[in-house]
Amino acid sequence: MEIKIDDLTGPEVAQLIMEHLQGMKLNSPPESIHALNLEQLRQPNITFWSAWNGKDLLGCGALKELDAKHGEIKSMRTSSAHLRTGVAKRLLQHIIDVAKERGYARLSLETGSMDAFAPARKLYTSFGFDYCEPFSDYIEDPNSVFMTKEL
Template sequence: MAVSIQTADLDRSDFRELIASHKALMLETSPPESSHALLIDGLKRPDMTVWEMRDGDKLVGCGALKGLSDGRSGEIKSMHTVAQFRGAGLGQTMLKHIMAEARERYYSRLMLETGSQPAFAPARRLYQRNGFVFRGPFEGYHADPHSVFMERALDA
Protein backbone atom coordinates (compact mmCIF):
# COMPACT_ATOMS: atom_id res chain seq x y z
CA MET A 1 0.00 0.00 0.00
CA ALA A 2 1.48 3.35 -1.08
CA VAL A 3 -0.21 5.85 1.21
CA SER A 4 0.04 9.61 0.78
CA ILE A 5 -0.88 12.23 3.35
CA GLN A 6 -2.09 15.65 2.28
CA THR A 7 -4.27 18.47 3.56
CA ALA A 8 -7.84 17.22 3.52
CA ASP A 9 -10.46 18.60 1.19
CA LEU A 10 -13.20 18.97 3.80
CA ASP A 11 -15.84 19.50 1.13
CA ARG A 12 -15.06 16.35 -0.84
CA SER A 13 -17.93 13.87 -0.49
CA ASP A 14 -15.82 10.85 0.50
CA PHE A 15 -14.13 12.86 3.24
CA ARG A 16 -17.46 14.15 4.57
CA GLU A 17 -18.74 10.55 4.62
CA LEU A 18 -15.63 9.40 6.50
CA ILE A 19 -16.11 12.06 9.18
CA ALA A 20 -19.83 11.21 9.50
CA SER A 21 -18.93 7.51 9.89
CA HIS A 22 -16.27 8.37 12.47
CA LYS A 23 -18.75 10.41 14.52
CA ALA A 24 -21.37 7.63 14.29
CA LEU A 25 -18.81 5.06 15.49
CA MET A 26 -17.88 7.30 18.43
CA LEU A 27 -21.56 7.63 19.37
CA GLU A 28 -21.92 3.83 19.29
CA THR A 29 -19.20 3.49 21.92
CA SER A 30 -19.65 6.63 24.06
CA PRO A 31 -22.65 8.55 25.37
CA PRO A 32 -23.32 11.76 23.39
CA GLU A 33 -22.11 14.02 26.22
CA SER A 34 -18.81 12.10 26.25
CA SER A 35 -18.27 11.99 22.48
CA HIS A 36 -15.79 14.67 21.43
CA ALA A 37 -15.40 13.64 17.78
CA LEU A 38 -15.93 16.59 15.48
CA LEU A 39 -18.14 16.94 12.45
CA ILE A 40 -17.02 18.88 9.36
CA ASP A 41 -17.90 22.31 10.77
CA GLY A 42 -15.74 21.66 13.82
CA LEU A 43 -12.85 20.67 11.58
CA LYS A 44 -13.13 23.93 9.62
CA ARG A 45 -12.02 26.05 12.58
CA PRO A 46 -8.96 28.26 12.00
CA ASP A 47 -7.01 26.55 14.83
CA MET A 48 -7.40 23.14 13.15
CA THR A 49 -5.32 21.47 10.43
CA VAL A 50 -6.79 18.31 8.91
CA TRP A 51 -5.04 15.68 6.80
CA GLU A 52 -6.31 12.77 4.78
CA MET A 53 -4.54 9.52 3.93
CA ARG A 54 -5.11 8.04 0.51
CA ASP A 55 -4.00 4.89 -1.22
CA GLY A 56 -4.16 6.21 -4.76
CA ASP A 57 -7.63 7.72 -4.98
CA LYS A 58 -9.05 5.68 -2.09
CA LEU A 59 -9.51 7.52 1.20
CA VAL A 60 -8.14 5.28 3.99
CA GLY A 61 -7.91 7.57 7.01
CA CYS A 62 -7.50 11.00 8.51
CA GLY A 63 -6.09 12.96 11.42
CA ALA A 64 -6.08 16.53 12.69
CA LEU A 65 -4.05 18.85 14.87
CA LYS A 66 -5.64 21.62 16.89
CA GLY A 67 -3.54 24.45 18.29
CA LEU A 68 -4.27 25.06 21.97
CA SER A 69 -4.64 28.44 23.64
CA ASP A 70 -1.16 28.46 25.24
CA GLY A 71 0.39 28.55 21.76
CA ARG A 72 2.88 25.84 22.77
CA SER A 73 0.66 22.77 22.77
CA GLY A 74 -1.42 20.86 20.28
CA GLU A 75 -4.29 18.42 20.52
CA ILE A 76 -4.64 15.39 18.28
CA LYS A 77 -8.17 15.19 16.87
CA SER A 78 -10.07 12.98 14.45
CA MET A 79 -7.56 10.14 14.12
CA HIS A 80 -9.45 7.53 12.13
CA THR A 81 -8.60 4.63 9.84
CA VAL A 82 -11.23 3.05 7.61
CA ALA A 83 -12.17 -0.31 9.18
CA GLN A 84 -10.91 -2.53 6.34
CA PHE A 85 -7.44 -0.94 6.58
CA ARG A 86 -6.98 -1.15 10.37
CA GLY A 87 -3.99 -3.10 11.57
CA ALA A 88 -1.85 -2.07 8.59
CA GLY A 89 0.08 0.65 10.48
CA LEU A 90 -1.85 3.60 9.08
CA GLY A 91 -2.60 5.01 12.53
CA GLN A 92 1.14 4.98 13.26
CA THR A 93 1.81 6.70 9.92
CA MET A 94 -0.68 9.49 10.66
CA LEU A 95 0.50 9.89 14.24
CA LYS A 96 4.12 10.34 13.08
CA HIS A 97 2.91 12.92 10.55
CA ILE A 98 1.01 14.88 13.23
CA MET A 99 3.96 14.71 15.63
CA ALA A 100 6.33 16.01 12.94
CA GLU A 101 3.97 18.88 12.15
CA ALA A 102 3.68 19.73 15.87
CA ARG A 103 7.48 19.89 16.10
CA GLU A 104 7.59 22.19 13.04
CA ARG A 105 5.20 24.48 14.91
CA TYR A 106 7.57 24.37 17.91
CA TYR A 107 4.95 22.83 20.16
CA SER A 108 6.40 21.49 23.38
CA ARG A 109 3.69 18.85 23.87
CA LEU A 110 0.78 17.03 22.29
CA MET A 111 -2.37 16.06 24.12
CA LEU A 112 -5.44 14.03 23.27
CA GLU A 113 -8.72 12.68 24.55
CA THR A 114 -9.86 9.19 23.66
CA GLY A 115 -12.39 6.74 25.01
CA SER A 116 -11.95 4.56 28.08
CA GLN A 117 -14.05 1.70 26.67
CA PRO A 118 -12.50 -1.55 25.35
CA ALA A 119 -13.16 -0.44 21.74
CA PHE A 120 -10.54 2.29 22.23
CA ALA A 121 -7.83 -0.05 23.60
CA PRO A 122 -5.98 -0.24 20.25
CA ALA A 123 -5.83 3.57 20.11
CA ARG A 124 -4.57 3.81 23.70
CA ARG A 125 -1.88 1.20 22.94
CA LEU A 126 -0.81 3.13 19.82
CA TYR A 127 -0.39 6.32 21.83
CA GLN A 128 1.41 4.56 24.70
CA ARG A 129 3.84 2.89 22.24
CA ASN A 130 4.64 6.39 21.02
CA GLY A 131 5.44 7.84 24.44
CA PHE A 132 2.08 9.24 25.49
CA VAL A 133 1.26 9.04 29.20
CA PHE A 134 -2.01 9.42 31.05
CA ARG A 135 -2.93 12.80 32.50
CA GLY A 136 -5.98 14.70 33.68
CA PRO A 137 -8.42 16.73 31.59
CA PHE A 138 -7.12 19.78 29.74
CA GLU A 139 -8.44 22.87 27.97
CA GLY A 140 -12.21 22.65 28.27
CA TYR A 141 -12.51 18.92 29.03
CA HIS A 142 -13.85 17.63 32.33
CA ALA A 143 -13.23 14.43 34.25
CA ASP A 144 -15.42 11.79 32.64
CA PRO A 145 -15.44 8.01 33.19
CA HIS A 146 -15.83 7.58 29.40
CA SER A 147 -12.72 9.63 28.57
CA VAL A 148 -8.99 9.07 28.88
CA PHE A 149 -6.57 11.98 28.54
CA MET A 150 -2.97 11.57 27.42
CA GLU A 151 0.02 13.75 26.60
CA ARG A 152 3.53 13.52 25.24
CA ALA A 153 6.36 15.98 25.53
CA LEU A 154 7.96 16.79 22.19
CA ASP A 155 11.65 17.10 21.64
CA ALA A 156 12.92 19.86 19.39
Protein backbone atom coordinates in the same frame (compact mmCIF):
# COMPACT_ATOMS: atom_id res chain seq x y z
CA MET B 1 0.59 6.43 1.21
CA GLU B 2 0.16 10.14 0.56
CA ILE B 3 -0.80 12.32 3.54
CA LYS B 4 -2.11 15.72 2.53
CA ILE B 5 -3.87 18.71 4.04
CA ASP B 6 -7.54 18.32 3.23
CA ASP B 7 -10.23 20.98 2.86
CA LEU B 8 -12.97 18.58 4.06
CA THR B 9 -15.08 19.01 0.92
CA GLY B 10 -14.70 15.58 -0.69
CA PRO B 11 -17.43 12.94 -0.33
CA GLU B 12 -14.94 10.28 0.81
CA VAL B 13 -13.78 12.41 3.72
CA ALA B 14 -17.37 13.33 4.61
CA GLN B 15 -18.23 9.62 4.71
CA LEU B 16 -15.21 8.80 6.90
CA ILE B 17 -16.06 11.58 9.36
CA MET B 18 -19.66 10.33 9.47
CA GLU B 19 -18.34 6.81 10.18
CA HIS B 20 -16.14 8.26 12.92
CA LEU B 21 -19.07 10.08 14.55
CA GLN B 22 -21.30 7.01 14.31
CA GLY B 23 -18.57 4.94 15.99
CA MET B 24 -18.45 7.46 18.82
CA LYS B 25 -22.24 7.28 19.25
CA LEU B 26 -22.10 3.48 19.43
CA ASN B 27 -19.40 3.45 22.11
CA SER B 28 -19.85 6.62 24.18
CA PRO B 29 -22.75 8.35 25.90
CA PRO B 30 -23.70 11.65 24.19
CA GLU B 31 -22.24 13.85 26.94
CA SER B 32 -18.84 12.15 26.52
CA ILE B 33 -18.49 12.51 22.75
CA HIS B 34 -15.82 15.05 21.88
CA ALA B 35 -15.46 14.18 18.19
CA LEU B 36 -15.88 17.07 15.76
CA ASN B 37 -18.17 17.17 12.74
CA LEU B 38 -17.11 18.56 9.34
CA GLU B 39 -18.09 22.13 10.16
CA GLN B 40 -16.29 22.05 13.52
CA LEU B 41 -13.16 20.70 11.81
CA ARG B 42 -13.12 23.69 9.43
CA GLN B 43 -11.80 26.06 12.08
CA PRO B 44 -8.68 28.17 11.48
CA ASN B 45 -6.88 26.62 14.47
CA ILE B 46 -7.36 23.06 13.10
CA THR B 47 -5.30 21.41 10.37
CA PHE B 48 -6.91 18.30 8.92
CA TRP B 49 -5.06 15.63 6.94
CA SER B 50 -6.31 12.74 4.86
CA ALA B 51 -4.23 9.71 3.88
CA TRP B 52 -4.64 8.21 0.43
CA ASN B 53 -3.45 5.36 -1.75
CA GLY B 54 -4.38 6.64 -5.18
CA LYS B 55 -8.12 7.36 -5.01
CA ASP B 56 -8.59 5.15 -1.94
CA LEU B 57 -9.05 7.06 1.34
CA LEU B 58 -7.12 5.25 4.07
CA GLY B 59 -7.69 7.49 7.08
CA CYS B 60 -7.57 10.95 8.58
CA GLY B 61 -6.34 12.96 11.53
CA ALA B 62 -6.26 16.55 12.72
CA LEU B 63 -4.18 18.87 14.87
CA LYS B 64 -5.87 21.61 16.86
CA GLU B 65 -3.72 24.45 18.18
CA LEU B 66 -4.68 25.08 21.81
CA ASP B 67 -1.97 27.73 22.22
CA ALA B 68 1.45 28.50 20.76
CA LYS B 69 3.07 25.59 22.63
CA HIS B 70 0.26 23.03 22.96
CA GLY B 71 -1.58 21.03 20.31
CA GLU B 72 -4.40 18.50 20.49
CA ILE B 73 -4.86 15.47 18.26
CA LYS B 74 -8.41 15.24 16.90
CA SER B 75 -10.36 13.02 14.51
CA MET B 76 -7.89 10.15 14.19
CA ARG B 77 -9.69 7.52 12.14
CA THR B 78 -8.66 4.67 9.86
CA SER B 79 -11.09 3.56 7.18
CA SER B 80 -12.68 0.24 8.13
CA ALA B 81 -11.19 -1.40 5.04
CA HIS B 82 -7.64 -0.48 6.15
CA LEU B 83 -7.59 -1.26 9.88
CA ARG B 84 -4.35 -2.75 11.23
CA THR B 85 -2.34 -1.83 8.12
CA GLY B 86 -0.20 0.93 9.65
CA VAL B 87 -2.34 3.87 8.55
CA ALA B 88 -2.86 5.22 12.08
CA LYS B 89 0.86 4.93 12.88
CA ARG B 90 1.82 6.90 9.79
CA LEU B 91 -0.81 9.58 10.44
CA LEU B 92 0.15 9.89 14.10
CA GLN B 93 3.84 10.22 13.25
CA HIS B 94 2.96 12.89 10.68
CA ILE B 95 0.96 14.88 13.25
CA ILE B 96 3.77 14.59 15.82
CA ASP B 97 6.31 15.78 13.23
CA VAL B 98 4.16 18.80 12.31
CA ALA B 99 3.64 19.64 16.01
CA LYS B 100 7.43 19.62 16.50
CA GLU B 101 7.93 21.79 13.38
CA ARG B 102 5.45 24.28 14.83
CA GLY B 103 7.45 24.44 18.04
CA TYR B 104 4.84 22.87 20.28
CA ALA B 105 6.19 21.68 23.61
CA ARG B 106 3.26 19.35 24.26
CA LEU B 107 0.76 17.30 22.33
CA SER B 108 -2.39 15.99 24.04
CA LEU B 109 -5.53 14.04 23.23
CA GLU B 110 -8.78 12.71 24.63
CA THR B 111 -10.07 9.24 23.82
CA GLY B 112 -12.59 6.83 25.25
CA SER B 113 -12.06 4.68 28.32
CA MET B 114 -14.18 1.79 26.99
CA ASP B 115 -12.80 -1.42 25.45
CA ALA B 116 -13.61 -0.20 21.93
CA PHE B 117 -10.91 2.45 22.36
CA ALA B 118 -8.21 0.07 23.65
CA PRO B 119 -6.44 -0.11 20.25
CA ALA B 120 -6.22 3.69 20.16
CA ARG B 121 -4.84 3.88 23.69
CA LYS B 122 -2.29 1.18 22.84
CA LEU B 123 -1.20 3.12 19.75
CA TYR B 124 -0.76 6.37 21.67
CA THR B 125 1.13 4.63 24.48
CA SER B 126 3.47 3.05 21.92
CA PHE B 127 4.32 6.57 20.71
CA GLY B 128 5.22 7.76 24.21
CA PHE B 129 1.95 9.34 25.29
CA ASP B 130 1.26 9.15 29.03
CA TYR B 131 -2.05 9.38 30.86
CA CYS B 132 -2.73 12.81 32.32
CA GLU B 133 -5.36 15.01 33.90
CA PRO B 134 -7.96 16.74 31.71
CA PHE B 135 -6.51 19.62 29.71
CA SER B 136 -7.97 22.65 27.93
CA ASP B 137 -11.76 22.74 28.45
CA TYR B 138 -12.14 19.04 29.29
CA ILE B 139 -13.42 17.90 32.67
CA GLU B 140 -13.07 14.60 34.55
CA ASP B 141 -15.26 11.99 32.88
CA PRO B 142 -15.26 8.24 33.55
CA ASN B 143 -15.84 7.68 29.83
CA SER B 144 -12.74 9.63 28.79
CA VAL B 145 -9.03 9.25 29.21
CA PHE B 146 -6.55 12.01 28.58
CA MET B 147 -3.03 11.53 27.29
CA THR B 148 -0.11 13.82 26.64
CA LYS B 149 3.40 13.75 25.22
CA GLU B 150 6.17 16.24 25.83
CA LEU B 151 7.86 17.06 22.50
